[in-house]
Amino acid sequence: MRTMAYVLRRLGHGVIVLWAAYTLTFLILSALPGDPIQILLGAAGASAATPEQIDAIRAQYGLDRPLWAQYLESMAGLFRGDLGLSYASGQPVAQAIGQVLPSTLQLAGATLVLAVTGGIALAVLAAGAKRPWLRSGLAGLPGLGVSLPTFWVGLILLQLVSFRLGWIPALGAHGLAGVILPALTLALPVGAVIAQVLLQALDAAAAQQFITTYHAAGLRRWTLLLTHALPVAGLSLLSVAGLVTGQLLGGAVVVETVFTRNGLGRLVETSVAGQDIPVVQGIVLVAAAVFVVVNLVTDLLYPVFDARTRPTPAGRRTARSGLRNGRSGAQTTPEYPAAHPTQEVTPV
Amino acid sequence: MSSPLPLPSRFPSRSEPDRRSSSERSGPAGRSSPAARSLIALGLAAAMALSGCGADPQTAAGPGASTPARGGTLRLAYDNDPKCIDGQQNGTNNALNISRQMTDSLTDQDPKTGAIKPWLATSWTVGEDARTYTFKLRHGVKFHDGTPFTAQSVKQNFSGIAALGAKAQLASTYLAGLKSISTPDAHTVRIAFKEPNAQFLQATSTMSLGFYAPATWKLTPEQRCTGGLVGTGPFELDGYTPGSGARLTRFADYAWPSSLPRHRGPAYLAALDFQNVAEASVRTGSLSSGDIDVDQSVQPQNEELLQASNFQLAARPNPGVVYSFYVNTASPIFADARVRRALGQGIDRPELRALLSREQSEATSALAASTPGYRNRAGTLSYDPAGAKRLLDQAGWHLRAGSDIRVKDGRPLRVELPYWQNAPFLELIAQQLRGIGIELELKRVTSTQQTALKQAGELDLLFANLTRADPDILRSVYAVDAQNQTGKHRDGIDELFDRSTATVDPAERYALLGRAGDELVKGGFAVPLVELSTVMALAPQVRGFHYEASSRFQLYDTWLAGRAGEGE
Numbered sequence: 025m026r027t028m029a030y031v032l033r034r035l036g037h038g039v040i041v042l043w044a045a046y047t048l049t050f051l052i053l054s055a056l057p058g059d060p061i062q063i064l065l066g067a068a069g070a071s072a073a074t075p076e077q078i079d080a081i082r083a084q085y086g087l088d089r090p091l092w093a094q095y096l097e098s099m100a101g102l103f104r105g106d107l108g109l110s111y112a113s114g115q116p117v118a119q120a121i122g123q124v125l126p127s128t129l130q131l132a133g134a135t136l137v138l139a140v141t142g143g144i145a146l147a148v149l150a151a152g153a154k155r156p157w158l159r160s161g162l163a164g165l166p167g168l169g170v171s172l173p174t175f176w177v178g179l180i181l182l183q184l185v186s187f188r189l190g191w192i193p194a195l196g197a198h199g200l201a202g203v204i205l206p207a208l209t210l211a212l213p214v215g216a217v218i219a220q221v222l223l224q225a226l227d228a229a230a231a232q233q234f235i236t237t238y239h240a241a242g243l244r245r246w247t248l249l250l251t252h253a254l255p256v257a258g259l260s261l262l263s264v265a266g267l268v269t270g271q272l273l274g275g276a277v278v279v280e281t282v283f284t285r286n287g288l289g290r291l292v293e294t295s296v297a298g299q300d301i302p303v304v305q306g307i308v309l310v311a312a313a314v315f316v317v318v319n320l321v322t323d324l325l326y327p328v329f330d331a332r333t334r335p336t337p338a339g340r341r342t343a344r345s346g347l348r349n350g351r352s353g354a355q356t357t358p359e360y361p362a363a364h365p366t367q368e369v370t371p372v
Numbered sequence: 373m374s375s376p377l378p379l380p381s382r383f384p385s386r387s388e389p390d391r392r393s394s395s396e397r398s399g400p401a402g403r404s405s406p407a408a409r410s411l412i413a414l415g416l417a418a419a420m421a422l423s424g425c426g427a428d429p430q431t432a433a434g435p436g437a438s439t440p441a442r443g444g445t446l447r448l449a450y451d452n453d454p455k456c457i458d459g460q461q462n463g464t465n466n467a468l469n470i471s472r473q474m475t476d477s478l479t480d481q482d483p484k485t486g487a488i489k490p491w492l493a494t495s496w497t498v499g500e501d502a503r504t505y506t507f508k509l510r511h512g513v514k515f516h517d518g519t520p521f522t523a524q525s526v527k528q529n530f531s532g533i534a535a536l537g538a539k540a541q542l543a544s545t546y547l548a549g550l551k552s553i554s555t556p557d558a559h560t561v562r563i564a565f566k567e568p569n570a571q572f573l574q575a576t577s578t579m580s581l582g583f584y585a586p587a588t589w590k591l592t593p594e595q596r597c598t599g600g601l602v603g604t605g606p607f608e609l610d611g612y613t614p615g616s617g618a619r620l621t622r623f624a625d626y627a628w629p630s631s632l633p634r635h636r637g638p639a640y641l642a643a644l645d646f647q648n649v650a651e652a653s654v655r656t657g658s659l660s661s662g663d664i665d666v667d668q669s670v671q672p673q674n675e676e677l678l679q680a681s682n683f684q685l686a687a688r689p690n691p692g693v694v695y696s697f698y699v700n701t702a703s704p705i706f707a708d709a710r711v712r713r714a715l716g717q718g719i720d721r722p723e724l725r726a727l728l729s730r731e732q733s734e735a736t737s738a739l740a741a742s743t744p745g746y747r748n749r750a751g752t753l754s755y756d757p758a759g760a761k762r763l764l765d766q767a768g769w770h771l772r773a774g775s776d777i778r779v780k781d782g783r784p785l786r787v788e789l790p791y792w793q794n795a796p797f798l799e800l801i802a803q804q805l806r807g808i809g810i811e812l813e814l815k816r817v818t819s820t821q822q823t824a825l826k827q828a829g830e831l832d833l834l835f836a837n838l839t840r841a842d843p844d845i846l847r848s849v850y851a852v853d854a855q856n857q858t859g860k861h862r863d864g865i866d867e868l869f870d871r872s873t874a875t876v877d878p879a880e881r882y883a884l885l886g887r888a889g890d891e892l893v894k895g896g897f898a899v900p901l902v903e904l905s906t907v908m909a910l911a912p913q914v915r916g917f918h919y920e921a922s923s924r925f926q927l928y929d930t931w932l933a934g935r936a937g938e939g940e
Contacts, residue, residue, distance in 0.1 A: 057821075057824040057828070058820055058821070058824030058827065059823075059827060061822075062823055062827055063819075063820050063824075065538050065541060066463060066541050067537070073537075073538030073541075073544075074511075074538070077537045077538035078538055079543070080538070081537065081539060094630055109594050110455070110614075112455035112456065112614070113455040113456055113597050113598055113614040114456060114592075114593065114594025114595065114596075114597035114598065115594070115597070115614065120614065123614075123615075124615065125611060160810055162521060163715050179653060179654075182654060182657065183657065186657065186661065187657040187658075187660060187661045190661060193661070193663050194654055194657060194658050194661065194663055195449075195647060195649065195654075195658050195663045195664065196647075196663065269805070281650050281651055281652055282654065283654075284647070284648070284649050284650065284651070286613065286615040286616040286656060287649070287869055290615055291615060294452075294453065294455070294615065297818060297820060298455075298820070299820060307755075
């Protein structure tokens with residue numbers, strides 16, 4: 025019951041976040057130089073429209089009214105679930121977004137699978153490597169992964185796999201075949217972050233007393249790593265969920281362009297360039313909602329995995345201290361995001 | 373592995389917006405930074421090193437195949453998605469190229485001579501004052517949904533376009549001043565204008581004045597952007613998704629081409645598959661790997677390699693106003709006609725050739741050579757640095773010791789030029805102008821930013837062009853009562869424009885507009901620079917690919933060798 029109340033309160037906060045994001049975007053977009061109507065009607069040197077004609081169209085879109093009236097109107101529309109029509113395509117914004125969302129969700133899903141498995145594998149291998157050179161080599165990979173430009177990696181993959189080897193067509197591949205290369209490209213930086221955070225957490229966990237004790241008791245190195253250190257360190261991954269979500273959304277802009285996927289990223293790019301205000305507003309709303317949900321889910325998951333945040337019977341202090349330290353190890357990671365265990369952990 | 377993949381190490385090495393004329397864009401997509409571009413080049417070089425030998429491009433399907441074959445899907449890739457494929461509304465090339473395949477026009481224009489030919493109208497008469505046009509319509513023409521095309525269709529479409537106002541980016545200017553449309557009988561339509569409107573006949577040949585069925589007119593303009601477009605053309609719209617592309621299929625009952633195409637009856641191709649492929653290197657790669665048949669936007673630096681690797685380049689200079697500086701006469705610097713003229717005289721146009729694509733040439737008139745009525749006026753555009761310096765001296769802009777930029781009242785002769793087009797020759801122009809003491813400061817912006825600056829009145833110069841297969845485009849750009857891009861006051865040039873709109877005889881009309889062009893150059897309002905060409909790359913099996921008069925393509929005669937029967 026208390027969880028329920030907590031979720032409701034968090035959802036309430038989410039609504040405020042959405043409203044703030046929407047309002048901020050509205051203000052920024054209306055402060056931009058350049059008239060979206062003029063841009064819609066043709067670039068400078070091309071538009072043959074007379075000022076009267078332009079005014080007529082501005083009135084059609086309601087852009088002739090004072091800013092506050094436009095804002096109230098758009099908020100009212102929002103409550104009716106009406107995000108307006110795209111200036112460029114004339115489609116309802118919800119439809120324009122709905123058309124491209126599945127493609128981006130597919131990309132994000134496939135990327136997550138690759139990034140999480142790859143990132144965990146790399147971190148575990150690095151943490152478990154006995155030879156120092158192998159270890160430092162593996163530990164250096166995440167740094168490389170985040171610094172390779174996505175655009176470049178994508179084009180290289182396309183050149184090799186699609187154009188040279190002809191394994192997957194660059195255009196028109198559907199399903200798994202169509203998503204594998206873009207997901208791989210995007211999984212590189214995402215997986216790198218996961219590996220880096222996890223590796224540090226694993227190291228911190230390995231330094232803990234209980235691990236040393238188990239080791240002394242004769243547990244094998246890999247067993248220890250996989251069955252004891254990993255579950256402790258794995259918790260640190262929850263806290264990068266927000267960061268990863270941001271990487272997925274931002275990375276989609278580049279990856280979808282390179283791989284000719286008609287997704288949310290492409291829509292963002294073309295809508296911002298063309299000052300298609302209703303669409304930009306709609307996408308900001310969707311992105312904000314995604315962040316709200318991801319953060320909420322993350323916070324709800326903490327008590328499931330983290331013993332400290334749920335009712336605890338007395339007398340298990342040893343394990344708890346291990347857990348706490350495991351997590352605090354991760355918290356010192358520089359990339360550690362704001363989306364974070366929260367001050368408002370589920371009431372105990 | 374017959375020939376290498378066309379991948380130069382200098383591949384997409386410079387930031388590259390599309391090559392469409394500025395006239396024809398609604399909005400650009402964002403561009404990658406130059407840094408990102410160099411990284412791509414690096415990446416491609418690495419990819420080549422890794423893979424060793426190149427993949428083979430599609431080999432030509434039977435060199436002897438010259439009899440048109442029926443069937444097959446032509447796959448075309450374009451750069452920026454038009455978002456709205458209604459050619460009546462959207463004036464961007466990528467929209468018009470789709471729209472031309474779905475709709476027919478009253479007349480057609482011979483790309484070689486500029487002559488207007490019958491199409492859906494079998495004959496016409498133009499009133500002596502160029503205010504009234506009477507068209508006799510072809511019998512038996514029908515829309516894709518089976519409804520007949522009649523005089524009523526013409527009325528519904530033209531009055532509908534006029535009602536769209538500025539939303540009909542090009543078409544509304546063609547129909548400006550529309551007074552009435554009457555339909556004496558089902559196959560006669562009479563169109564009257566308030567003022568003389570001699571450009572209208574050529575306008576009836578454009579896809580912007582193509583026709584839709586009554587079913588289409590039941591939709592809102594917004595809905596018409598993405599679907600429900602029922603025309604009379606050789607292909608019908610199957611579906612369109614903004615950002616993705618459009619699919620068109622052959623209209624089996626088509627039997628009314630103009631006299632210009634080489635065959636009659638339905639189109640050869642079974643279907644057209646238009647795809648939005650934003651990344652230039654992906655279009656080139658997909659052409660090489662056989663995933664597309666036509667790259668609608670070839671980058672100049674790739675032309676040579678594409679040609680060397682078996683691909684055909686289809687190029688045609690765009691008719692209309694060439695890439696020019698429209699000089700803002702309201703700016704403090706250019707209010708003085710002497711400074712404007714010095715600007716034109718300080719540019720060595722033949723020297724620009726070194727930086728142009730092989731399909732491009734320097735301007736020889738305010739109008740491109742492919743414009744009907746064009747005359748070579750290179751003599752009026754000659755390079756005269758001494759004369760330019762004299763003019764600047766007279767205007768009070770003097771050289772000071774220690775600087776090669778002229779100064780007047782303590783102000784340096786510095787002109788900012790924000791532009792978005794792919795125009796490397798501007799660098800050379802800036803260098804040439806420095807030679808006469810003018811500093812041209814080039815600033816790469818988006819077309820959105822350029823439009824915003826133009827609106828704010830902050831531009832001294834606007835770098836632009838405008839495509840149309842009629843010299844009337846000069847009037848659209850420069851006339852005081854049209855766009856008036858230079859902000860000039862009414863003068864003798866406008867009188868020439870006015871006379872041209874009332875002159876029905878093409879030769880006479882062209883002569884008047886030609887004189888107006890000369891005057892625009894002489895007065896330093898227009899500084900013509902370079903012609904724009906449309907360049908597309910075709911796979912070897914593509915045959916019968918034609919540009920119409922305004923350098924957009926007409927795929928009615930196009931066929932695929934070696935893929936016949938497919939999709940039949």
